[in-house]
Amino acid sequence: MMRTSLTWLLLALAVACPCGLSLVIGLDAQQAASPAGIPRTADGKPDFTGTYQWPTYLPGDERGRSSATVFDRKRFAPLKPGGEAFLEPRTGDPRHDEPRDFCMPAGFPGGMLSANAMQFFQTKNHLVMVHEFQRMSRVIPLDGRAHRKGLEPMYYGDPVGRWEGDTLVIETVNFKRWGLDDYYYTNPKEYRMHSDAMRTIERLRWKSPTSMSYALTIDDPKIFTAPWTQEFEILAKPEWEKDGIFEYVCEENNRCPGGKCGNEK
Amino acid sequence: MKAIVTLSFATVLAIVLATARPALAHHSFAAEYDDQKPLKITGTLTKVDWMNPHVWYYVDVKNPDGTVTTWAISGGAPGQLMRRGITKDLLVVGSTVNVEGFKAKDGSNNGFGQRVTYQDGRNVFTATDPVGRAPQR
Numbered sequence: 001m002m003r004t005s006l007t008w009l010l011l012a013l014a015v016a017c018p019c020g021l022s023l024v025i026g027l028d029a030q031q032a033a034s035p036a037g038i039p040r041t042a043d044g045k046p047d048f049t050g051t052y053q054w055p056t057y058l059p060g061d062e063r064g065r066s067s068a069t070v071f072d073r074k075r076f077a078p079l080k081p082g083g084e085a086f087l088e089p090r091t092g093d094p095r096h097d098e099p100r101d102f103c104m105p106a107g108f109p110g111g112m113l114s115a116n117a118m119q120f121f122q123t124k125n126h127l128v129m130v131h132e133f134q135r136m137s138r139v140i141p142l143d144g145r146a147h148r149k150g151l152e153p154m155y156y157g158d159p160v161g162r163w164e165g166d167t168l169v170i171e172t173v174n175f176k177r178w179g180l181d182d183y184y185y186t187n188p189k190e191y192r193m194h195s196d197a198m199r200t201i202e203r204l205r206w207k208s209p210t211s212m213s214y215a216l217t218i219d220d221p222k223i224f225t226a227p228w229t230q231e232f233e234i235l236a237k238p239e240w241e242k243d244g245i246f247e248y249v250c251e252e253n254n255r256c257p258g259g260k261c262g263n264e265k
Numbered sequence: 266m267k268a269i270v271t272l273s274f275a276t277v278l279a280i281v282l283a284t285a286r287p288a289l290a291h292h293s294f295a296a297e298y299d300d301q302k303p304l305k306i307t308g309t310l311t312k313v314d315w316m317n318p319h320v321w322y323y324v325d326v327k328n329p330d331g332t333v334t335t336w337a338i339s340g341g342a343p344g345q346l347m348r349r350g351i352t353k354d355l356l357v358v359g360s361t362v363n364v365e366g367f368k369a370k371d372g373s374n375n376g377f378g379q380r381v382t383y384q385d386g387r388n389v390f391t392a393t394d395p396v397g398r399a400p401q402r
Contacts, residue, residue, distance in 0.1 A: 103318070116345060132344050246344030253316035256297055261337065261375040 034166040038206035041122065046166050046206055049122045051241045054115055054131070055214045055232035064186035069113040071181050071192075071218075075230040083223035088191045090184070094258035097184070097191065102257050103250035107155035107178040109200060109216055111136045114182075117237065117245050127161055127168065132245040140170055147173055153196050170202040180218070195222035201229075210236045297377070302368040304376040306336055310362050315343050315353040322356055322378070324364055338364055338378040340390070351390045356381070362389065 039047040055069055062072040079086060090097040100106055106114060114133035121128040125143040130136070140161045147158050153176035161170045180192040201217035212234040219227035255261055308326035320340045325333050340346065343353075356362075363382045369375040381389040 116342070117348065240348065243348065246342075246347060248317050248342065248344060250318045252318070253314055253321065254318055255321060255337070255339075256375070260371060261297065261369055261373050 034206055035208055037209040038166075039209070041124070043124065045122075045163065046168070047122055048120045048127060048168065048204065048212070050120060051237050051244070052118045052120065052212075053235045053237050054118060054133075055113055055216075055234050058231055058233060061230070064183055066182040066185040067115040068110075068182040068185075069115070069232065070183045070186065071230055075228050077224040077226040077228040079223060080221075080225050086180075086192055086194070086220075086223045087189070088193050090188045090191055097188075098258075099179070100250075103254050105155040106134055106136065107176070108136075108138070108157055108172065109218075110179055110181045111156070112216075113232075116248070117240055118234075119245050127170075130245060132248055134250060135248050142168075147171075153177070157198075157200065164203075167203050167205040170200075170204070172200045172202075194218070194220050197222045201227075204234075212236075297369055297371075297375075298367045299370045300367055302370075304336075304364065304366045304368045304378075306376075307361065307363045308336070310356060310358050310360050311335070313353060313356045313358060317344075318342055320346065320353075324362060334374055336364070337375045338366065338381075339375065340378050346390065355389050 034046065039050070041047045057063055057069060057072075062070070062074070064070040094101050105111065111131060111133055112129075114131065116132035118132065119130045121130070125141060127140045127142060129138040129140065131138075136156065138156060138159060140159045142161045142163070144162065145160060147160055151158060151174055154174055155176055155178055157172035158174040159170050159172040161168055163169070175194065175196055175198045177193060177196045180194045184191040198218065198220040201219065203213070203215040203217075205213050207213045213231060214234045215229050215231040217227050217229040218224070306324060306326050308324040310322060311325050312323040314321040320343055322338050322340070324336045324338060326336060327333055346352075361384050363384070364376070364378050365380045366376050366378040369377075383389065
């Protein structure tokens with residue numbers, strides 16, 4: 001009954017002004033039933049098991065010069081006073097400027113946006129995301145547990161997942177201060193560092209039987225005045241499943257740590 | 266067998282032409298290579314390291330004075346290349362190849378290979394689009 005009243009109220013708003021219309025459309029998008037034919041598990045949950053392309057841009061978002069996906073600055077919330085450290089300049093020390101030059105981890109969310117294949121495995125109690133880039137593995141409990149306590153800050157944080165209807169919501173906390181994305185390849189003066197207070201929320205849902213919406217919220221109260229979200233698309237790539245994901249051992253032949261290659265073979 | 270090989274090259278060429286933004290990983294083009302220093306060499310392919318984080322292949326170039334300079338050329342991550350249909354066996358050690366790309370900033374005999382072709386014009390692979398959309402690390 002209350003839901004019906006709310007719907008009428010929103011419809012009235014929609015008729016009254018364009019902002020009301022936007023609100024209605026926004027709610028419809030959130031509450032819309034999943035499209036027919038999406039993969040589901042035996043217990044009826046959306047099934048994200050499969051092989052995928054990395055999260056890619058929606059039309060109109062900035063792409064940068066990197067082959068990785070990067071965040072579009074227009075999605076950012078305003079920086080807080082003191083949040084300028086988010087945009088650290090390069091220092092000339094490659095261990096600071098480009099830690100992955102030394103095979104250090106990309107971390108989350110930067111690694112998730114790298115331009116490599118991903119494979120997901122879902123059980124009743126876990127979603128496991130394996131990313132080809134640096135073989136990043138994220139084991140996300142879905143059994144309702146709370147975040148672990150007393151851990152040291154981590155490159156990939158501590159994730160837990162929960163279902164909101166057909167949307168899987170993954171909240172991750174306990175990050176180490178680290179690079180947010182690969183934007184410094186586009187603009188060396190914008191080495192985006194998230195803080196150790198960052199919390200991320202990922203919202204994953206099928207929008208067609210072969211395409212997922214992947215909305216990633218960055219909540220970093222030491223840097224931004226408010227959480228902000230950028231939505232990406234994740235495409236299913238069943239044609240990649242015959243090969244699976246390939247090995248990625250960065251240390252195997254990292255010839256140029258710090259950009260110093262030398263002439264040796 | 267020959268027909269299969271020909272098809273493979275045609276397939277690779279088609280993939281290369283169709284991929285406007287090929288995806289590369291790991292390397293920072295901007296940090297290590299200079300897009301103002303183009304590299305264009307012809308020489309003998311002597312070695313292929315099909316390993317992470319980037320493939321490297323080595324080309325011996327004869328100088329006018331008779332000496333030989335070995336160039337080490339970097340490309341994408343093996344997995345990314347293989348997913349585009351580009352495999353190690355397309356680089357045949359002992360063959361003469363043309364390499365176009367960019368030189369390392371540090372003045373060493375290292376480079377980033379954008380395009381590799383055989384003497385008959387066959388395209389072996391293209392590692393990235395012009396002026397290196399910075400491959401990631």
